[in-house]
Amino acid sequence: MSQSKISILQSTPLRPSDIVIATHPKCGTTLMQQIILTLLASGDKNIVKEPMVLSKWAEMTVSNSNVSSLTDWIPDQSTQPSIETPRRVIKTHAPYHLRPWSSQSSAKVVVVSRNPGDACVSMWHHSLDIPAFRYTANFSHFWNFLYSKGKVEHGNFWLWHSGWYNYLQNGGDVLWVKFEDIKENPEREIRRIAEYCCIEVSDEVIWKTVKASSFKNTKKTADTINADKASKGIRFKKNHIRKGESGKWRKTFGEESDGFEMFHVGKCRELEMPLNLFPM
Numbered sequence: 001m002s003q004s005k006i007s008i009l010q011s012t013p014l015r016p017s018d019i020v021i022a023t024h025p026k027c028g029t030t031l032m033q034q035i036i037l038t039l040l041a042s043g044d045k046n047i048v049k050e051p052m053v054l055s056k057w058a059e060m061t062v063s064n065s066n067v068s069s070l071t072d073w074i075p076d077q078s079t080q081p082s083i084e085t086p087r088r089v090i091k092t093h094a095p096y097h098l099r100p101w102s103s104q105s106s107a108k109v110v111v112v113s114r115n116p117g118d119a120c121v122s123m124w125h126h127s128l129d130i131p132a133f134r135y136t137a138n139f140s141h142f143w144n145f146l147y148s149k150g151k152v153e154h155g156n157f158w159l160w161h162s163g164w165y166n167y168l169q170n171g172g173d174v175l176w177v178k179f180e181d182i183k184e185n186p187e188r189e190i191r192r193i194a195e196y197c198c199i200e201v202s203d204e205v206i207w208k209t210v211k212a213s214s215f216k217n218t219k220k221t222a223d224t225i226n227a228d229k230a231s232k233g234i235r236f237k238k239n240h241i242r243k244g245e246s247g248k249w250r251k252t253f254g255e256e257s258d259g260f261e262m263f264h265v266g267k268c269r270e271l272e273m274p275l276n277l278f279p280m
Helices: 003-009 029-040 058-064 116-128 139-149 157-169 179-184 186-196 203-212 215-231 249-270
Strands: 019-023 089-092 108-113 175-178
Touching (some): 003 058, 029 215, 058 089, 108 157, 116 249, 139 249, 175 186, 203 215
Parallel strands (some): 019 089, 019 108, 108 175
16 A cells, blocks of 8 residues: 555544454454444344455555545445444554554444464465465464564564554553454353444344354355355455364464463563463
8 A cells, every 4th residue: 555545544534433343364353344244234144245345444445446435435225224324344454553544533443352373373374375475385484484573464463462452551442352252252242342332232133143253154154155256257365264263273383382372472571461362
C-alpha cells in the first residue's frame, strides 16, 4: 500500500456503528468474522457463506482499488435483515500505530489473540500454500529465520500484540478475545462479543451462532465454496481454514519447544505483556 493511501485512511474516522476485527495473521480472524456476521444476521448461517467477502479487509481493499471503496462502503441489507442500517464489519491486520482510521468514535474494536506456537505453525502452512511466496523450507527454518525475527506478513507477533495491549491498558475501547477461550467456551465468549458490540440477540441466536462458527461448519462451508470456485476456474486460497486446533504446536516444534517457550516468555517480559494473554 502506498504512503498516500495510508495517509488518507489514517485521516478518515470510523463510523459509530462500525465493528473492527484486529488480528495478527492466523490468530482467529475468520472465526471472529463468522461470529460477528452471524450475530448480525440473527443467527442465519446461510447468509454468512463467505465471511471474508462480507467483512472487508481495510488494507487489501484500499491497495487493490481506491480509498473510497472502503470509506463509502455500505453492506448489503440482505446480510443484516433485522437491522435498519447495516453495520460495517472491517478486518485489519495493522499494528496499532498504523491502524487504518483517524478516530474510533464509538466504533467497536475486537482484538483476537492466539498463542504464538499455534499461530506460527499456522503461518508456516499459510506461507507454503501461497505460490507467490515461493517458500518451501521446513518449519525449523521458518521459525528460526523468519517468524522469530518478525520477517513475516504484518511483522513481529509480539510487537503487534504489545501495541494493541498498551492501547487497551491506557483506556482504549477494545474487547480482547483469546482464540483459546472461544474454543473452550464458545457460548460465553460469543455472549461477551454480542454485548460489547451492542448486538441485541436472543439465546436462540447465540446457540445458532455457536453452531455456525464451529470449525466443522466453517470448514465444510469453505470447502463447498472453494470446490465451486475451482469448477468455474476462479482462483482461491487453498487451506485458508486448515485445522483450527489449539495447543498442538509442540508436535511441530519438536525438540525446539523448550527454546521457543523461553523465547516467548522473554518477549512478554521485555514488552510487559502478561503471559496469560497467550494460553499455551
